[in-house]
Amino acid sequence: MLALAGRVPDERTREVARKAGAGIIVVDDVAESITALASAWRSMISATVVAITGSVGKTTTKSLTRQILSSHFKTCATKGNFNNELGAPYTVLSADSDCEMLIVEMGMDDLGQIAHICSFARPDMGLINNVGVSHLERLGTRENIARAKAELFEALPEGGKAFVNNADDMADFVCELGRLDERGVETILFDGTGAVPGAAGARAVWAKDISVDDEGRPHFTLCARGFDSCSDEQSVPCALGLRGIHNVSNACGAAAIGLACGLSLESVACALADAEPEAGRQEVKRASSGAVVFDDSYNASPASMVASLSMLASYKTSGRKIAVLGDMGELGSASLEGHEAAGRAAAQADVDKLVCVGELSGSIAEGARDAGLPEDRIACVPDASAAILELQGTLGRADVVLVKASHYMHLDRVVEGILE
Template sequence: MLVEQTGEVCDLTGLSWDSRTVQPGYVYAALPGQRVDGHDFLPQAFSAGAALALVSRDLTESESEAARAAHAAVVKVDDVARAISDLAAAWRDVLKAEIVGVTGSVGKTTTRSLIYGVLASAFEADCTKGNFNNELGMPYTLLQTEPSCEVLVLEMGMDGLGQIADLARIARPKYGVITNVGVSHLERLGTRDNIARAKAEMVEGLPDGEGVAFLQADGEYTDFIIEHARAVERGIRIVRFDGTAENSDVYATDIAVDDQGRPSFTLNARGESASCTLSVRGVHNVTNACAAAAVGLEFGIALDQVAAALSGVEPESGRQALKRSSRGFLVFDDAYNASPESMAAALNVLASFSASGRRIAVLGDMGELGSAEVEGHINTGKAAAQAGIDMLVCVGAMSRYIADAARKGGMAVKSVIEVADADAAATTVLDIAQPGDVVLVKASHFMGLDRVVERVVS
């Protein structure tokens, strides 16, 4: 993109709405917020080298002077966030990349990483970084994509109806992946049917007669999504994954899990098979790998190459990363987010670890569960008891339901500890963890249990 700037032409090199990350040539988006107004940091952004600022109010004299001193342009718009989306949509017209959209209640980030790993083995590919999957993050990812990119994997998150539809209108994916429909977002959407409708917006956003939807073969809401999105009538091709030879295009057999929680399996598709071992932990990730394999095969990548690429994908920080404490115990860092389904999966991974010491789970509150909030925490406590772990540290107000259910499920009273917050949890872990132990840390992001990992690993 080019901008006319005091008689000169300047390349715009990036975008940021945080003045602390602005670099020379960046567009600075002055987003108004509930606690902080980005307009208040315009002088800092210009000082850091912003070449253009998107604003939604008139500048003060001092702000205008800072812009003039930096030879920066200023564009006033009605809505800065909408302007970012509009820029992304315009840049989408420039990009030649095929776009794969990924959503789901559980596993979308890992699935996105697996798909990217497969596609990057054969194409110049890019994907969503970190948690940039919302109404600002996804357009940001588009704007950061180079014109030479051949395939772009975009994670699309939501917490309400219409949001994935908006993202799909901007990105215009030809391929859409839905990992599953869980209970996250019940707080806002009320029912799982509504969650399924929100996820179905991914399929609704695919182009008629050309789109390809990848759906879980035995998913509870798969048929619902196909019908709601009118996929058959619109000529959307359905590729099913993670079922059986009878009902799935891509499926796994001979599944086993090693003593570090890493699954191995035979990947089957189109009458062929290939052996695969994942670095991401948990048998539940076999489903995500089947989804990624289905996408790779659709792009013409050979099955053995798909399997090899899947084996090379490493877990992201905060999502199943295994770290070692200087005190001699291991920390299974899964602190980024949580739902009842992912809690149960992580507990199973913990139980599968081969450890000379104890298996300790640090579990915190889960958010956005709505009417399923109490039940979800109770079910997590039951899962902890059934997993056979040795100790349980419950963090936060709602985690009392985890603790109560774990005790009722058979865990010894002295093996279940309740604490108020992340700092108390970190102190507790440092008090009880010993060399040879394995410690799982998991909760919804707002609980801040990444601080527990930071303290106990250092």
């Protein structure tokens, strides 16, 4: 056991370290030292490194990719949301020496951060899920967000593979920034909207015949072409354990990675069916009242709000559908429209009760009213504690509750409160 310290520890700390059998190394910069260690370890392992980023769905895509690859390879992956400049080196350092596939989720909130992570993770493959409006507060425009995401494609080596969401309107832009063809990086397309991506013969994965069951789980036909296991167009039926039609796109991206690594279409579809949600991301829980609670409290953006509300709308129940929606941060100039769009989506989902939590969520309420949701179905509260009081003692056995907001709103407390 080894600890890095930015200053000489006191005697008590040194004694605790001695008793634990730990060493302490004093360094000038702890973050730089961790990065250097990760870079050195990356040079020592032979794993193929798969990097995943995107404004929405990157953690789910990472989890689906891990589910697929681990069915055939010794696979290590980012745990939870350890996707920043400290979490990413931890992920690399956590890889076992015999790891065959290392999946590194890469988050960012400014230009240069993904490039920095790539400098020590050195990915062989990279997937960009989409370019949204999160981080507009810092980066100003979607083009700048795309530039930050495209740093992943720019870091891929000759012979590497870039997985591109054909349905994203910034797809061509990030490919151009990555100079993929010029540098000999292969482009592999995926599309979860029902469209067939790219020209005939090009490597691609897509979904068709998309539907959802009574509990919001997608069913579709998974199609692929151009891979070793399916050079001609092939298809298999696929059903996701995850809820929400938006997860079809995430599944197609993960499937493309699996096929590029030599897996068969059938084994990919089988692995996708067994996938479970990450904590705080549409995680299904049951309240003491019997109500179903979708814990989607870990994070939120306008696109993911709309997607989760669509999932709630598709869920069949004889009880009420309740949405507890809180503020979304880092949206900058897109904040007002983003919150109003979430409100319109809540109205379109025809929720029986909308609880808006926080100062910014007043615009969610406004968007819902403008879209026709009756005033008596809307409640605005200042914080998580007030949201719990709003719902406490009111939930019936057949009710379904969606809880979603940016992480700093701590709506996981709402989930805990209504579970009791």
